[in-house]
Amino acid sequence: MAKKNEASAAGLPGRRSQAARNDETILEAARAVFIEDPRAPVSAVAARAGVGMSALYRRYAGKEELLRRLCHDGLLRFVCEAEAALADPDPWRALTAFLGRVVDADVHSLTVHLAGSFTPTEQMYADSLRAAELGTRLVERARGCGRLRADIVPDDVTLVLEGCAAIRLPDAERTRQLRRRHLALLVRGMDAAAARGGDGGGGRGPSGAGDRGGADTGGGSDGGGPDVLPGPPPTGEELGWRWRT
Numbered sequence: 001m002a003k004k005n006e007a008s009a010a011g012l013p014g015r016r017s018q019a020a021r022n023d024e025t026i027l028e029a030a031r032a033v034f035i036e037d038p039r040a041p042v043s044a045v046a047a048r049a050g051v052g053m054s055a056l057y058r059r060y061a062g063k064e065e066l067l068r069r070l071c072h073d074g075l076l077r078f079v080c081e082a083e084a085a086l087a088d089p090d091p092w093r094a095l096t097a098f099l100g101r102v103v104d105a106d107v108h109s110l111t112v113h114l115a116g117s118f119t120p121t122e123q124m125y126a127d128s129l130r131a132a133e134l135g136t137r138l139v140e141r142a143r144g145c146g147r148l149r150a151d152i153v154p155d156d157v158t159l160v161l162e163g164c165a166a167i168r169l170p171d172a173e174r175t176r177q178l179r180r181r182h183l184a185l186l187v188r189g190m191d192a193a194a195a196r197g198g199d200g201g202g203g204r205g206p207s208g209a210g211d212r213g214g215a216d217t218g219g220g221s222d223g224g225g226p227d228v229l230p231g232p233p234p235t236g237e238e239l240g241w242r243w244r245t
Contacts, residue, residue: 022051022055022059023059025049025050025051026045026046026049026051026055026056026059026060026066027066027069027070027073028049029045029046029048029049030045030049030066030067030070031070031110032048033045033048034066034067034070034113034114035109035110035113035114035168038113038114038117041063042056042060042062042063042066045066063118064118064119067114067117067118068118068119068120068121068124070110070114071110071111071114071118071120071124072121072123072124072127074105074107074108074110074111075107075124075127075128075131076127077102077105077107078102078107078131078135079127079130079131079134081098081101081102081105082098082131082134082135082137082138083134084098085097085098085101085138086134086137086138086141091138091141091142091144091145091147091148092142092145092147092148092191094138094141094142095138095139095141095142095148095157096187098138099157099160099161099183099187100180100183102161103161103164103165103179103180103183104176104179104180106165107161107165108158108161108162108164108165109165109168111162111165112162112165112166132154132236135154135157135158136154138157139152139153139154139157146192146193147191147192147193148190148191148192149190149191149192149229150192151228151229151233152190152229152233153233153234155233155234155235155236155238155239156190156233156234158234158239159234159239160183160186160187160190163182163186164179164182164183164186165179167179167182
């Protein structure tokens with residue numbers, strides 16, 4: 001019996017490792033399937049993962065549990081990246097590098113496609129508050145050092161990330177390139193130094209060097225500073241309505 005237990009214990013890490021690999025395969029398949037079609041059945045996930053329905057149901061009770069797991073993983077990735085960014089003493093570099101990492105991780109595709117399709121858990125609500133707190137700190141630091149436009153709020157940054165996530169092509173690498181290009185364009189518009197006509201740390205201002213008068217945003221001017229953004233900024237309540245099931 002002792003030898004049998006020892007053999008079982010020795011084999012346990014390998015089985016756990018295989019189980020973890022199987023779980024990751026299922027989650028990757030679920031992410032791809034549900035981003036393409038949030039209404040897809042779990043059988044499509046099993047088919048894409050190359051596993052039987054019984055293997056999937058041993059890990060997840062159903063589609064809603066899978067959706068919760070996917071979105072919670074994305075939320076935790078956001079928190080992890082934000083915490084790492086706050087360790088950077090340069091507020092503007094911290095914010096822009098954070099945005100790049102979150103876009104590359106494709107965190108907000110889950111929000112864009114899956115919001116409202118499941119009931120979040122209490123832990124997800126708690127982690128979302130943590131994510132909002134960290135995101136607000138990143139934005140406030142960048143505003144405080146004078147690099148982020150004073151009229152940008154944290155929820156503006158949320159929409160920047162969602163706008164990048166909306167870019168999706170069949171070619172994953174081309175998708176990544178275009179998202180990064182779009183993010184660079186948006187960050188340029190967020191940069192107070194660039195909007196004032198400075199180089200913002202490298203490159204031309206958003207209206208282009210040598211342009212007379214710059215681009216008209218329809219919001220007027222604050223007397224030499226960046227053009228004022230039109231309309232009131234987005235609010236957390238406006239962005240949160242879609243999570244109501």
